[in-house]
Amino acid sequence: MISLLMTAVFAQYAPRKDAIWARSTEGATITLDGVLNESVWSQAESLKIVYGQSAGLPTSGWIKDPGGGNGAVTNATDATVKFLVSPDNQLYLAFTVPDTSVCGAAWPIYDGVLMSIKSINTGSVLTSPWEYFLTWWETTDSVGAPPRFNGKFGGGYPSERTAKQKAAWDAGIFVDGIANDPLRDKGYVFEMRVALDSLGYDATKPEGEIIQLNFSIWDADYFYENDPLKVYSTRTSWQSFWNGNNSNVGRVFARPDVTVSSGVLPDIPPEVILQNGAALPAPAIDGQLSEAVWSEVDSFKIRWDDNALRMTYPGVGPYRSGQFQPSLGLPPPLPPVLDPAEATIRIFFRGHYLYFSADINDQLVQGSNSYDAIDGIMLILGDRTDLDLDHKMIFKQLRVNFNGTGQEMGFDFLPEMVDSSDTEFGVSLKGNTTINVNTDIDEGFIIEMKVDLTYIGYPPDLGDKLIFMGVMLADGDSFDDPLQNYGTRTWWFRENGGGPATPWAVMDPNVSVGIEEQQAIVLPKTVELLGNYPNPFNPTTTLQYSLPATGEVELQVFDVLGRQVARQSAGTQRMGVRQIAFDGSVLSSGIYYYRIHLLNRATGSIVKSQTAKMLLVK
Numbered sequence: 001m002i003s004l005l006m007t008a009v010f011a012q013y014a015p016r017k018d019a020i021w022a023r024s025t026e027g028a029t030i031t032l033d034g035v036l037n038e039s040v041w042s043q044a045e046s047l048k049i050v051y052g053q054s055a056g057l058p059t060s061g062w063i064k065d066p067g068g069g070n071g072a073v074t075n076a077t078d079a080t081v082k083f084l085v086s087p088d089n090q091l092y093l094a095f096t097v098p099d100t101s102v103c104g105a106a107w108p109i110y111d112g113v114l115m116s117i118k119s120i121n122t123g124s125v126l127t128s129p130w131e132y133f134l135t136w137w138e139t140t141d142s143v144g145a146p147p148r149f150n151g152k153f154g155g156g157y158p159s160e161r162t163a164k165q166k167a168a169w170d171a172g173i174f175v176d177g178i179a180n181d182p183l184r185d186k187g188y189v190f191e192m193r194v195a196l197d198s199l200g201y202d203a204t205k206p207e208g209e210i211i212q213l214n215f216s217i218w219d220a221d222y223f224y225e226n227d228p229l230k231v232y233s234t235r236t237s238w239q240s241f242w243n244g245n246n247s248n249v250g251r252v253f254a255r256p257d258v259t260v261s262s263g264v265l266p267d268i269p270p271e272v273i274l275q276n277g278a279a280l281p282a283p284a285i286d287g288q289l290s291e292a293v294w295s296e297v298d299s300f301k302i303r304w305d306d307n308a309l310r311m312t313y314p315g316v317g318p319y320r321s322g323q324f325q326p327s328l329g330l331p332p333p334l335p336p337v338l339d340p341a342e343a344t345i346r347i348f349f350r351g352h353y354l355y356f357s358a359d360i361n362d363q364l365v366q367g368s369n370s371y372d373a374i375d376g377i378m379l380i381l382g383d384r385t386d387l388d389l390d391h392k393m394i395f396k397q398l399r400v401n402f403n404g405t406g407q408e409m410g411f412d413f414l415p416e417m418v419d420s421s422d423t424e425f426g427v428s429l430k431g432n433t434t435i436n437v438n439t440d441i442d443e444g445f446i447i448e449m450k451v452d453l454t455y456i457g458y459p460p461d462l463g464d465k466l467i468f469m470g471v472m473l474a475d476g477d478s479f480d481d482p483l484q485n486y487g488t489r490t491w492w493f494r495e496n497g498g499g500p501a502t503p504w505a506v507m508d509p510n511v512s513v514g515i516e517e518q519q520a521i522v523l524p525k526t527v528e529l530l531g532n533y534p535n536p537f538n539p540t541t542t543l544q545y546s547l548p549a550t551g552e553v554e555l556q557v558f559d560v561l562g563r564q565v566a567r568q569s570a571g572t573q574r575m576g577v578r579q580i581a582f583d584g585s586v587l588s589s590g591i592y593y594y595r596i597h598l599l600n601r602a603t604g605s606i607v608k609s610q611t612a613k614m615l616l617v618k
Contacts, residue, residue, distance in 0.1 A: 013269065013506055013508075014464060014466075015268075016251075017058075017060075018249075018250055018251055018504055019250065019252075019253060019268045020045050020083055020251075020253070021045050021083070021254070021265050022044075022045065022083035022084055022091065022092075022203075022211070022253065022254045023040075023043065023083075023085070023260045024085055024086065024087060024254070024255075024256055024257075024260065025040045025084050025085070025259075025260060026040075026087070026260060026261065027087050028040045028260070030084070030086070030092055030193070031172070032170055032171060032192075032193055033174065034172040034173050034174025034190065035172075035174060035191075036094055036096070040084060040260050041082060041094060044084045045265070046080050046081060046082045047081045047238060048079070049078075049079040049080075049081060049217050049237075050077065050236065051076035051078070052076060054391070054392075055238045057393070057468070058502055058504075059239050059247040059248040059393055059502070060238050060392060061236075061241070061387075061388075061390040061392030062077075062235070062236040062390070063389060063390045063391065064233070065108045065235065067108055068108045068109050068220060068231070068232055068233020068234070069220075069223075069230075069231030069232045069233060070228075070231075071222065071230040072232065073234060074230075075219075075221050076234070077097065077234060079096060079098070079217050080095075080096045081094065081095050081096075081238070082096075083252055084260075085196075085254040087204060087256070088204075089195070089196045089201070089202060089203055089204050090193050090194065090195060090196065091193070091194040091196050091254075092191070092192065092193050093115075093190075093194070094192070095189065096189050097111070097189070098187040099111060099185060099186075099219065100184045100185055100186070100187075101184065101185060101221040101223075102136070102177055102178075102179045102180075102185045102187070102188055103220055103221070103222075103223045103224055104135060104136020104137055104138070104139040104140070104145070104179070104180065104223075105138075105223050106140065109223055109231065110136045110137040110138075110220050111135060111218060111219055112133075112137065112147050112190075113132075113133075113135065113217055113218070114132075114133050114216050114218065114235075114241070114242070114243065115131070115132040115133070115134075115213060116129045116215070116242065116243035117129075117130055117194065117213040118199075118212040118213065118245075118249060118319065119199045119200055120199065120212075126245055126319070126320070126500065127212065127245075127320070130152040130153075131150070131151030131243035132151050132152065132153070132169055132192075133149070133150040134171055134190055134192070135150070139179070140180075141180065142180055143181045144179060144180065145180055146158055146173055146179075147173060147179075147190075149161060152168075152169075153168040153198075169192070169193070170193050171190050171192040171193070172189075172191040173189070173190060174191075175188045176188065180224055181224055182224045196209070199211075203255070204256055205256075205531075206255075206256065206257075207531035207533065208256070208258070209253075209255075210252070210315065210316055211251070211252040211253075212249040212250070212252075212316050212319065213250055213252060214237065214240035214241075214249050215237065216235045216237035216238075216240075217236050217237075218233070218234070219233065219236075220232070220233040220234075221233075237390075237392075238250050244499075245320075245499055246499040247392065247498070248502055249316060249320065249500075251268075251315065253268060270505055270506045271315035271317070271503040272314060272503045272505035272506070273505070273506050273508050274511075275297055275348045275349075275511050275512060275513045276348065276510070276511060277349065277355060277512075277513045278351070279512045280292055280296065281293070282353075283448070284426075285426040285448050286426040287428030288426075288428055288446070289359065289446055289448065292514070293348065293355075293513055293514070296514035297346045297513045298346070298574075299344050299345060301342060301343065301345070302342070302343045302471060302490050302492050303341075303342040304337060304340035304342075304475065304490045305323065305337065307540070308540050308583060309581070310322075311540065311541075311581055312579055313493075315503060315504070317492065317493055317501075320500050320501035321492050321493055322491060322495070322500070323488060323490040323491070325486060325487065326489075328372055330482075330483060330485070334486065335483065335484045335485065335486050336486075337477075339363045339364050339475075340475065340488065341488075341490075342360070342361045343471075343473045344359040344360075348513050349453075349462070352452065352453050352454050352459075352460050352461075352462060353422070353451060353452060353453065354381070354450075355451075356379050356450075356451065357446065357448045357449070358377040358446065358471075359444070359446050360375075360446065360447070362442060362443075362444040362475060363441050363443075363444075364438065364441075364442060365402070365429070365433050365435055365444065366435065366436050366477060366478060367402030367403050367404055367436055368401075368404055368476050369403055370476075372476070372487040373476030373478065374401040374402070374474045374476050374487070375475055376400050376401025376402065376474050377399070377401070377473055377474070378398065378400075378472040378474065378496070379397075379398045379399075379449060379451070379469065379470075380395050380396070380397055380398070380469055380470040380472065380496065380497055381395065381396050381398065381456055381467070381468070382394075382456075382467070382468035382469065383456040384456065384457030384458055384463070386456070386457060393468065394497070395470075395496075395502070396412070396413040397412035397413055397497050398410070398413055398417065398425075398449065398451065399411040400425055400447045400449070408447075410425055417456075421454070422450070422452040423449070424450045425447065425448065425449045426447075427445060427446065427448075429442075429443075430443040430444045430445055431443035462507055465507045465508065465509070466504070466505065466506060466507075467505045467507055468503070468504075468505065469493070469494065469505060470491060470493040470501070470502055471491065471493075472489055472491040472492075472495050473489070474489050475488045476488070526607060527545055527547060527596045527597075527608065528545060529543075529545050529596065529612045530545055530546060530577065532582075532594075535614050536614075536617040537584070537614065537616060538584075538616065538617050538618050539584045539585040539587075539618065540581060540582065541581075542580070542581050543580050544577065544578070544579040545579070545609060546577050547573060547576060547577075547578055547598055548598075548607065549575050549598070549600050550573065550575050550600070551573070551598045551600040551607075552569070552572050552598070552599040553569070553570040553572075553573045553578070553580070553597070554568070554570065554596070554597040554599075555568040555570065555580055555595075555596060556597065557582070557592050557593070557594045558592065558593045558594070558611075559593075560591055560593075566582070566584075566587070568582065589617055590616060591614075591615055592613070592614055592615075592616060593611045593613055593614075595608060595611045
């Protein structure tokens, strides 16, 4: 994996708005009573959630629900949300919500919190969203009623819940006032605890954890004051309103050494750094990739049914990236994917243009007018000024594929950009590739784009240099037997404009294509091991490390007796934070040790890392 995906963890960038630290409580006791009188809460990191303001790029939002009444918003949400973790792997959240009218009725008129945490223990390609829904929904006409627990570990009113449900998720509730009456209130507090092991997270491991979640705070006012003209309902979100794999996820970072007494927080670096191509001539957009910049720029791959590859993606990429095979109207079971496509993706910026290429290997290239059966690529980009009705960023789909007659064409938002800006795209066929001919073996095709970023809300100097994006590879194959036809979609972070995520990416003018030494990056002088994840693992894990120089990298694995049991080359890797996927399928369960060797060809020197431990459990 190359440095496009490997964050320069020691560089300084603007604070991320999609991420927050949850400090460890260091074992302090928290009583779930909604009072928040434990001292650790005063040391917790917090978010402000204010109706009418973005809670943070890229996909936070707010909306007045048209089905919730026509009253003016006179008591808007202005909440504070705090985060902590405990040494026994519990996530604590405190929602403090001032509110002059705490109430609930039928959807969408109710107060409370809808939270989604993405489970990573399901074994699926894309992590499963689990709902934590604590609101006064369906508490109509019940004066003083507590909120109801719904979702994965719900159960209804607090008195109706089982011990098992409470062990997985519980909350202390304090209402300053009386819910569901016409008198004015002061607000409420939800003091929540979520068992992270139930979701597959382990915030106690040395390298820590990134907990993927999003939430929205719902606010309905004055339903019980007998004046329908005053009633309204709003919701305000952090990264996404709903439970599901849509929009994006917030990242809650937790690590045992980041505690309520550890002082200054570690920086949370960007997940992706795009290189500046200004030092090399701009390429012609012809689909050839013959210019020097394309051979120098970093790249990553997208490949169908390759979980080990996905585990090398940065940040939450291993769990937000995924694949899907539509049915094409055929009865189950789905036919096998006989010729899965693979794409090498390269992206850089130059001036106010984004340059993108997809070098696609495909032995059967075909055109189709059905979206589920196309061969092509889609680049998805966040528009920096265009917001939807929820006041969150709209993502534009720039798609190129072959139509039913085999003609390469732009689709979705791409034709408008080509017509109205300096955006271009080019396509070429590799080798003797043909379109819609099933009697030969194709090599694939190349798609190249130049995107005028000023057309999607960027100033000419790119402003804050942030970019939010994703890439989807589409591959459709049809045969003489239509029951064998299939289509696939495989994506890096984002399948389409709707989600499921986007990396926090920076176009860094100081990180140049083709220039080895980057002044913005401070590198160690030795190979530093940064841990492996998951650990324990079965049978694959990803090992991360930091290289002091570019060179040939080799992984060596040993058993507890010191015998070398595996040796794996990672090829030539550039200096910086890198990783390698390891497959222990042929090994027995047990403890293993590993180290990294780096051969610097320029100097002939060999640098070795220390040894680290990992546990294989089958």
